[in-house]
Amino acid sequence: MSTPTTTAPAPALSIGRFDLDSPVVLAPMAGVTNVAFRTLCREQERERMGSVAGLYVCEMVTARALVERNPKTMHMTTFAADEDPRSLQLYTTDPEYTYRAARMIAEEDLADHIDMNFGCPVPKVTRRGGGSALPFKRRLYASIVRAAVRAVSDAGHPEIPVTVKFRVGIDDDHHTHLDAGRIAADEGAAAVACHGRTAAQRYSGTADWEQIARLVDHM
Structure with a gap:
């Protein structure tokens, strides 16, 4: 008589070592997704769904200001005591400060996941070549992503996933x-x-899902 086997359901979203039961991600936004706002959102999810299964990303943190301990x-x-994983979004335009900030995050256990911001469309950011303007400079963009990945590895924490958001x-x-x-x-x-x-659209109009589908196929 054979014993039936059960297969655990596949996670809805996997990012590095983290398997999440929900594919929903609270998008980071400066001045909005602070610890109080994230706590309220998590309370709402727990009340309606019975558990917290998504990913909640903190508001954008500037790499240089973090290194200088502003x-x-x-x-x-x-982060709240029950936030797991702790997800921190890093804004940067410089590989050196990227490396120092990411290594600091890893060595001081500031977060479990680092998300890189290349999506901010605000003119005061893009005029300086940051945010959604930065991927146009492919070599600089590559060196910044490389610096963050190398930093967590050099800190002895290669298990900290580095992700990238862009437009x-x-x-x-x-x-x-x-690209x-x-x-x-x-x-x-x-x-x-x-x-x-x-970036020119900022938050107006409608999202172009066809371009997202093209990216999925391309990846």
Whole structure:
């Protein structure tokens, strides 16, 4: 008589070593997704679903300010006791500060997951070559992703996944998402996320899901 075997359901979303039961990710937004807001969202999910299964990403933290231990920035890295995994989004335009910040996060156990911000469309950010403008500079973009992946490994914590968020491109004439996805994977990123708008669109109009599908096929 054979004993029936049961197969555990596949996780809805896997990022590095983390298997999540929900594919829903709370998108990071500066000035919004702080520890209080994330706590409220988690309470809502627990109340409605009975558990917390998604990924909750903290608001954007600037790499240089983190390395220099700016008090406001350090406060932004606060996580609630029950947040697991602790997901921190890092904004950066410089490979050196990227490396130092990512290594600091790993060595000081500040987070379990690092998400790189290449999606911010705010003009004061993109005018400086950061956010959604940065993937257009492919070599710089590659070196920044590489620096973050190398930093967590050098810190003795290669299990900390580094992920990358970007947009379709700068505008309709300058799409960068296919190159951005390929480069991130080549440099060791555990996953990528694409906002289906260009930087020029900011948050207007509708997301271009066809471009996201193209990225999935390309990856």
